Amino acid sequence: MATSDETKQPELTYPRQWGFKIIGKDKEKLAQAVQDVLGHKEHLSSPGNASRTGKYHSHNASCHVESKEERDKLFKAFQDHDDVDMVI
Numbered sequence: 524m525a526t527s528d529e530t531k532q533p534e535l536t537y538p539r540q541w542g543f544k545i546i547g548k549d550k551e552k553l554a555q556a557v558q559d560v561l562g563h564k565e566h567l568s569s570p571g572n573a574s575r576t577g578k579y580h581s582h583n584a585s586c587h588v589e590s591k592e593e594r595d596k597l598f599k600a601f602q603d604h605d606d607v608d609m610v611i
Contacts, residue, residue, distance in 0.1 A: 541594050542585040544571060544611040545601050552606035553582035560600045561586050579608070 547553045550570055557568045564586045571581030588594040601610040 535591070537591065538587055538589045540585055541588045541597075542583065543598065543601055544581055544583055545604075545607045546579055546581045546609040546611070547607050548579060549606060550580040550582065553580060556601065556604045556606050557582060557584045559604060560584075560597060 545553055545556060547556070550573070554568065554570070557566070561568070561584055566584055566586035568582065568584045571583050573580050586597070588597065598610055601607050
């Protein structure tokens, strides 16, 4: 049986740098999704890997977030983007 200390989430302090990995079918549209979501903020962005079959691509993006609320808002914006299938 796990103790409460073992199941507790790590405590994060803000502001901090936060990374997102987005996955979708079109690598150019993923790069545009990063611009759509993070274009108003200074951020880093780079193409990731392709699946073995080439059907899926990933893209890495990171930016400075001021709070958990801002981080969650950006995560949801990626989730809701039409060209993004998954966000990690």
